[in-house]
Every structure is written in structure tokens, then in C-alpha cells.
Amino acid sequence: MSRRAKQRTALLELAAKAPTDRELIWAAMRQLKEFSQRDIALLSRCCRSKVQDYLKGLTRAGLVQRLNPEAKLAEEAGYKLLKDTGIEAPRVRKDGTLLPASGRNRMWKVMQVLKVFTEEELVDTASLPEAPIALGEAVTYCRWLARGGYLKARQDGGWKMVPAKYTGVKAPQILRVKKLFDPNLGIVVYEGQQKGSDDE
Numbered sequence: 001m002s003r004r005a006k007q008r009t010a011l012l013e014l015a016a017k018a019p020t021d022r023e024l025i026w027a028a029m030r031q032l033k034e035f036s037q038r039d040i041a042l043l044s045r046c047c048r049s050k051v052q053d054y055l056k057g058l059t060r061a062g063l064v065q066r067l068n069p070e071a072k073l074a075e076e077a078g079y080k081l082l083k084d085t086g087i088e089a090p091r092v093r094k095d096g097t098l099l100p101a102s103g104r105n106r107m108w109k110v111m112q113v114l115k116v117f118t119e120e121e122l123v124d125t126a127s128l129p130e131a132p133i134a135l136g137e138a139v140t141y142c143r144w145l146a147r148g149g150y151l152k153a154r155q156d157g158g159w160k161m162v163p164a165k166y167t168g169v170k171a172p173q174i175l176r177v178k179k180l181f182d183p184n185l186g187i188v189v190y191e192g193q194q195k196g197s198d199d200e
Contacts, residue, residue, distance in 0.1 A: 012043070015087045016170045017186035021046045025054050026089035029064070034080045053094060055079065060096025088169060103133040104141055108171035111151075111161045118158040141174070148172060148180040148190040 012027035019027070024044040032039055040051045058064040063085065067078035091099040100106070106126040114121065119138040127133045142159050145151045150165040150172065168184025175181050178192035 013087060015089075016168055016183040018181075018183040020089070021050050022054055023089045025051055027087075029058075029079075029081050030084055030087075032081075034067070034078065036076070036078055054092075057092035057094045057096055058090065060094075061090070061092050061098050062096070063090060063092075100128055100131050102171070103127075103131065103137060104171040104173070107133065107138060107141055109169075111145075111159075112166060114161075115163075116154070116158060116160050121158075144174050144180050144190070145172060147192070148182070 012024065012031060014027050015023060021044070025040055025046055028040045028043040029035060032043065037048055037051050037055065040046075040055075041048045044051070055064060059066055059079070063081070063083045065080045065082050067080055068076075071077045088101075091101065093099065101109075103126065106128075107122055110122060110126040111117065114125065117125075119135060119142055122142070123133050123135050123138045126138075142151055146153060146159070148165075150162055151159045152162055154160055167182055170183045172180055172182045172184075172189065175188075179188045180190040181187070182189050
């Protein structure tokens, strides 16, 4: 990203230091209120196709309104943000179906409320009827957060949240390369032992 692009995106109110394209696009919409696809692409520094796809879903979900539906070219269409749901970018499919927060994001938020919990309590509190969380997923996530210093194991088998390790609203992510990445800080906070493979 160029220096000028960084200056543009620095003006946006973002939920994390390592935002996704969707979060950059949403932040640009919240700032402009009324906009075109080109406006959002320029401010967010995201490609036009990603802006267009996200706009389709948000429009069908009723969060964004197209101001001139008669415009033949998508590039000429104007839009208005109807419902500002907050700093966190809505999760929405192209057909307008709004999705709940991911299981890990829900667990992360519940941890801040409960402070002390078991994996079973975490699953019971963070699960939704339409989006349950498996116990194995909670166990795995708690163990990774403990490696990163976010949780401490208790003698009774439960976990305790470390208050000083609350870095922001976004849940730390387990990467495929055995790393724990905190998008709130934009850094890897833990790296697991890497294994080599034999030549075939």
C-alpha cells in the first residue's frame, strides 16, 4: 500500500489494526454516508469487484439503499447508508442474508463477560440455535488463547480471562501455519513448533 493510500485509510474508524477488505469497505461507507462504488473503492483502497459484491449483500439486507436504480452502469449508481450497525462490519451474503458473528468472535465476547468459565459454559453461552459451537472447537480455541497469554488455566479445569490481555473487539485468530494472530494489534502473538517433512 502506498503512503497516500495509507493516509486515506488512516482516516477511517476501524475495529482493528489489521482490517479485512470488508471492514475497510464498511468503514468507508460509515464515513461517507452517501457514495458511489468508485468513492468506496478509492477511500477503502479495495478493488471495485469486492466493493460491488459487498454492496449487493448490504442493499438486499436493507442496510444500504440504491438512490438511482435507473442508472444502467453500476459505476454510476449512488448509494446511501440506511442503518449504521456500528464499527463492526456486518456479515452478509450476496443474497442479503445476515449472518451471526463467527463462533470464535462470539466466544471471545463471552469470555469478556464471564471472566471465569469452563469450556462447557462457554459453548452454552456463545452458541446460537442457528449457529451452535462444538465443544471441541471451544477446547481448541481456549488452549490456543492460553498459549498466547489471554487465558490462564484454573485448578478446577476451567479458564480465567487475563484482563490486561483484552486487546479489542476482534477475536484472535488461529492461522493454518500454527500461529495465533491478534487482528486488534496486527501481530502474531504466539507461534507453535513447526514440523518439517521428509522428501518423497
